[in-house]
Amino acid sequence: MTTVILDCYTDEPAGLGVPPYLGTYPRYLAGWLKSQGQEYIYLTIDDVRLWKNYGGKKIVPKKSQKTDIFTYNLTNNADNVHKILENCSEMYIICGVHVPGKYLSAMPGTLHEVSKLVQNLKCRKILMGPVVFGTSLHGGKESEIVDENKFEIGEYDFNFAEAKKYSVLGADILQCIPDIRVLEIETGKGCQRLKGCSFCTEPLKNKFVCRPNDDILEEMKALYDNGARYFRLGKQACIYAQPDLPALLKNIRKAMPEIKVLHIDNVNPVNVIGKNGEEYTKAIVEYCTEANVAAMGVESFDPTVVAENFLNTTPELTYRAIAIINKYGKERGPNGMPKFIPGINLIYGLKGETKETNAHNLKWLHKIIDDGFLLRRINIRQVAVMDNTPLKEMGGLKFLHKNKRYYWKWRNQVRQEIDVPMLEKITPVGTVLHDIYTEIYDGNTTFCRQFGTYPLIVGVKGRLPLKQFISIRVTGHMKRSIIGEAVLQN
Numbered sequence: 001m002t003t004v005i006l007d008c009y010t011d012e013p014a015g016l017g018v019p020p021y022l023g024t025y026p027r028y029l030a031g032w033l034k035s036q037g038q039e040y041i042y043l044t045i046d047d048v049r050l051w052k053n054y055g056g057k058k059i060v061p062k063k064s065q066k067t068d069i070f071t072y073n074l075t076n077n078a079d080n081v082h083k084i085l086e087n088c089s090e091m092y093i094i095c096g097v098h099v100p101g102k103y104l105s106a107m108p109g110t111l112h113e114v115s116k117l118v119q120n121l122k123c124r125k126i127l128m129g130p131v132v133f134g135t136s137l138h139g140g141k142e143s144e145i146v147d148e149n150k151f152e153i154g155e156y157d158f159n160f161a162e163a164k165k166y167s168v169l170g171a172d173i174l175q176c177i178p179d180i181r182v183l184e185i186e187t188g189k190g191c192q193r194l195k196g197c198s199f200c201t202e203p204l205k206n207k208f209v210c211r212p213n214d215d216i217l218e219e220m221k222a223l224y225d226n227g228a229r230y231f232r233l234g235k236q237a238c239i240y241a242q243p244d245l246p247a248l249l250k251n252i253r254k255a256m257p258e259i260k261v262l263h264i265d266n267v268n269p270v271n272v273i274g275k276n277g278e279e280y281t282k283a284i285v286e287y288c289t290e291a292n293v294a295a296m297g298v299e300s301f302d303p304t305v306v307a308e309n310f311l312n313t314t315p316e317l318t319y320r321a322i323a324i325i326n327k328y329g330k331e332r333g334p335n336g337m338p339k340f341i342p343g344i345n346l347i348y349g350l351k352g353e354t355k356e357t358n359a360h361n362l363k364w365l366h367k368i369i370d371d372g373f374l375l376r377r378i379n380i381r382q383v384a385v386m387d388n389t390p391l392k393e394m395g396g397l398k399f400l401h402k403n404k405r406y407y408w409k410w411r412n413q414v415r416q417e418i419d420v421p422m423l424e425k426i427t428p429v430g431t432v433l434h435d436i437y438t439e440i441y442d443g444n445t446t447f448c449r450q451f452g453t454y455p456l457i458v459g460v461k462g463r464l465p466l467k468q469f470i471s472i473r474v475t476g477h478m479k480r481s482i483i484g485e486a487v488l489q490n
């Protein structure tokens with residue numbers, strides 16, 4: 001009998017596990033199973049979709065078609081799915097999206113889809129991951145809640161002492177995956193703030209604790225020895241909260257000289273302007289690779305919204321953090337992108353939002369651009385109301401519904417007035433970018449990007465061979481992506 005880990009992909013405020021990212025859940029789980037003397041087989045939801053919906057026949061898109069991102073991320077086990085599932089006695093299903101996004105080359109499974117895909121299997125079905133707190137693939141909706149008649153809820157609550165062992169043991173899960181993966185590395189749980197932001201599930205899930213630097217290093221080395229070269233220190237609320245971050249980064253580079261990408265993710269602006277802020281910023285610029293982004297959960301520049309949702313930063317503090325990161329990180333690195341610049345997350349549908357909220361957002365964003373600072377990306381979403389959050393208790397979706405009719409207009413204004421000129425500053429026409437990976441087709445366009453945190457999407461005319469590295473020259477700009485032409489890779 002077989003134990004299967006079915007990865008339906010995860011996306012949380014602190015932690016990404018949607019390809020090309022590989023999250024911590026399947027890796028730690030694989031290690032835990034091994035520690036119990038149990039072998040496992042790793043499958044993705046793409047493997048199961050291909051078997052169930054297409055009889056296992058791989059899809060080659062016609063010239064006019066888009067690459068099928070529902071079946072793009074197959075494992076080395078894809079050809080044997082039928083047999084594997086026939087023999088399956090236990091299936092651990094990892095699932096859950098808490099920060100809905102758009103994914104270029106993957107599509108996370110919804111609970112509805114996963115339930116249908118596995119409904120006829122006779123095995124134990126154990127759900128794990130963010131899904132146990134609900135899941136929502138689209139903002140502006142209530143989350144899907146688990147039907148406990150269909151699934152068991154798995155205990156997945158490894159503390160860092162357990163993670164130390166399981167993360168190393170589970171590193172060989174990479175042997176099941178034929179394509180490049182960016183390894184999301186956990187450095188902390190929970191949030192430093194005593195009272196969290198109104199919409200966020202992180203304080204509900206975990207108490208604040210940082211993972212020991214030696215454990216992080218040991219796990220990364222095990223993954224590196226299994227072929228990993230692309231890493232993001234991304235599973236935490238703020239990487240600046242990590243004790244002695246400069247030493248950690250320096251030791252990573254020393255122990256793993258062939259790393260191609262080392263990036264970070266979440267940053268609390270308040271820590272950037274704090275005691276270690278400048279020292280940490282300099283270390284990130286020195287030891288991480290270029291095109292690095294500090295994703296800052298600003299959520300709103302409207303002071304009323306900040307106060308009523310207990311948000312973690314004010315517009316003034318955010319501005320100061322943006323200035324510090326730009327001071328050290330703005331310069332370009334070898335792949336053509338700035339070394340380290342900030343990104344901003346904005347949420348609409350929070351308590352206290354009025355028609356003035358977007359004017360506050362635009363005022364500050366214009367100031368940032370006018371003062372010569374770079375921002376890599378502005379992530380705008382409608383709030384997803386998760387169970388048990390203060391927002392749900394204060395009124396849930398009613399704040400979103402109040403201004404819903406303005407949402408697309410507001411979003412468009414930010415895209416037109418801020419994103420486009422910002423993209424033109426970051427990648428002026430003629431800029432050459434290297435290490436661009438060809439990922440999917442859409443009609444006669446190949447969409448490509450660099451590996452790493454919040455990579456820029458590049459549209460190149462023609463259907464180039466997929467899964468290859470190329471260099472491109474920038475020829476134009478869209479709202480959130482660029483247009484390029486292929487040039488010879490150095």
Ligand code: SF4
Binds near residue numbers: 191196200202237312
């Ligand atoms: S700062 Fe706010 S959004 Fe970030 S982890 Fe803490 S509670 Fe969540």
